[in-house]
Amino acid sequence: MLITNIKGLVGVHPKEKLVLRGSEMANLPVLENAWLLLEDGLIKDFGLMNDIPPSILHLPSVDAEGKFVFPSWCDSHTHIVFAAPREEEFVMKIAGKTYEDIAAAGGGILNSAHKLQQASEDELFESASLRLKDMIKQGTGAVEIKSGYGLTIESELKMLRVIQRLKQVFPIPIKATFLAAHTYPTEYKSNHQGYIDLIINKMLPAVAKEKLADYIDVFCEKGFFSVSETDEILSAAAKYGLKPKIHANQLSVSDGVQIGVKHQAISVDHLEETDDEVLSVLANSNTIATLLPSCSFYLNIPFANARGLLNSNATVALATDYNPGSTPSGNMNFVVSLACIKLKMLPEEAINASTLNGAAAMELSREMGSITIGKKANLFITRAMSSLAFLPYSFGQLQIETVILNGEIYNGWL
Numbered sequence: 567m568l569i570t571n572i573k574g575l576v577g578v579h580p581k582e583k584l585v586l587r588g589s590e591m592a593n594l595p596v597l598e599n600a601w602l603l604l605e606d607g608l609i610k611d612f613g614l615m616n617d618i619p620p621s622i623l624h625l626p627s628v629d630a631e632g633k634f635v636f637p638s639w640c641d642s643h644t645h646i647v648f649a650a651p652r653e654e655e656f657v658m659k660i661a662g663k664t665y666e667d668i669a670a671a672g673g674g675i676l677n678s679a680h681k682l683q684q685a686s687e688d689e690l691f692e693s694a695s696l697r698l699k700d701m702i703k704q705g706t707g708a709v710e711i712k713s714g715y716g717l718t719i720e721s722e723l724k725m726l727r728v729i730q731r732l733k734q735v736f737p738i739p740i741k742a743t744f745l746a747a748h749t750y751p752t753e754y755k756s757n758h759q760g761y762i763d764l765i766i767n768k769m770l771p772a773v774a775k776e777k778l779a780d781y782i783d784v785f786c787e788k789g790f791f792s793v794s795e796t797d798e799i800l801s802a803a804a805k806y807g808l809k810p811k812i813h814a815n816q817l818s819v820s821d822g823v824q825i826g827v828k829h830q831a832i833s834v835d836h837l838e839e840t841d842d843e844v845l846s847v848l849a850n851s852n853t854i855a856t857l858l859p860s861c862s863f864y865l866n867i868p869f870a871n872a873r874g875l876l877n878s879n880a881t882v883a884l885a886t887d888y889n890p891g892s893t894p895s896g897n898m899n900f901v902v903s904l905a906c907i908k909l910k911m912l913p914e915e916a917i918n919a920s921t922l923n924g925a926a927a928m929e930l931s932r933e934m935g936s937i938t939i940g941k942k943a944n945l946f947i948t949r950a951m952s953s954l955a956f957l958p959y960s961f962g963q964l965q966i967e968t969v970i971l972n973g974e975i976y977n978g979w980l
């Protein structure tokens with residue numbers, strides 16, 4: 567497929583650029599008045615319309631006059647396998663209850679776990695597929711999905727098998743993360759070590775045997791998993807080659823970021839509570855700071871200090887956190903808008919954080935995240951737009967006209 571007359575071909579990073587940090591993130595290379603050639607599911611070549619080789623002019627082509635072509639969004643933090651939404655908690659929040667109040671009253675993650683334990687693998691697969699299709703239509707072309715609503719060995723494995731089926735069926739790269747350490751099941755409320763032993767001695771070997779996970783995650787937070795409990799779980803997971811991507815500093819300052827960096831986490835995610843120590847630990851670190859501004863928006867909690875992280879030369883990615891409790895939305899376009907409006911990221915920084923750095927937060931940036939020859943042809947074409955900044959500016963409005971996956975137009979066929 568040939569795409570011609572592209573007003574702006576966005577994110578033409580060189581092949582060797584696999585992640586961007588600090589001030590580099592403001593550099594988003596855009597080729598104006600360009601063509602793009604896709605072949606065998608990959609990006610084959612691109613250039614300026616003035617120099618288009620006559621030998622390719624006969625190929626079937628899409629005219630993108632006035633439009634921008636972006637690499638697909640890479641959403642590196644989601645929980646899209648769940649049995650039921652939780653809009654009753656939404657109403658409780660409007661009436662003044664906090665996320666912690668709801669969790670303490672048996673709502674929250676335990677509520678989702680209870681419902682998921684009753685659901686069949688097929689039901690979970692169907693509902694997660696619908697969510698994933700919606701995300702793809704909104705421009706997402708690679709995704710990470712976590713377990714963590716099972717909390718028993720059977721149900722955690724059930725969730726991970728659903729993610730494995732999604733991997734087999736969907737035409738986009740998917741990474742699976744094992745998050746049994748999401749909260750303590752009621753029966754282990756006063757026996758934390760009992761649940762940790764279950765994770766370490768029973769769940770981890772079973773997950774590893776079936777090769778069901780790419781990463782390990784822990785919700786390191788007051789009232790959930792302490793820093794030393796997180797340390798113990800990450801050490802055990804390392805024996806199975808599972809690298810961490812952890813939840814840290816969402817509701818309070820802890821040493822969650824420090825413990826993640828100690829274990830060479832791929833990413834530490836949330837960081838709504840970003841103190842100076844977090845900034846200095848992540849400065850120049852290889853661990854990516856993944857920010858989830860639609861979670862802050864929905865829960866009315868602080869927004870992460872993205873500018874502080876960028877000024878500290880950290881590596882910042884953006885993701886949705888799509889889940890039924892804290893972020894019932896998988897729309898990366900909205901995340902990019904919020905990053906500009908609330909995190910004060912420039913459009914260029916927010917787009918890099920949602921493409922190349924999002925891919926890096928799933929160890930996918932050799933194949934995804936930029937318009938680079940040889941990468942997967944997962945991309946989208948916008949409507950005609952006046953400029954690049956129009957996309958985040960027009961928040962809540964879908965500017966995507968055509969989604970292309972593996973070099974083919976996606977029609978929501980699945």
Ligand SMILES: N=CN[C@@H](CCC(=O)O)C(=O)O
Nearest residue numbers: 674675785887889890891892
């Ligand atoms: N914080 C932990 N996990 C999810 C929320 C889970 C839930 O409320 O169901 C999050 O990332 O926000």
Ligand SMILES: [Zn+2]
Nearest residue numbers: 643645813887
């Ligand atoms: Zn999360």
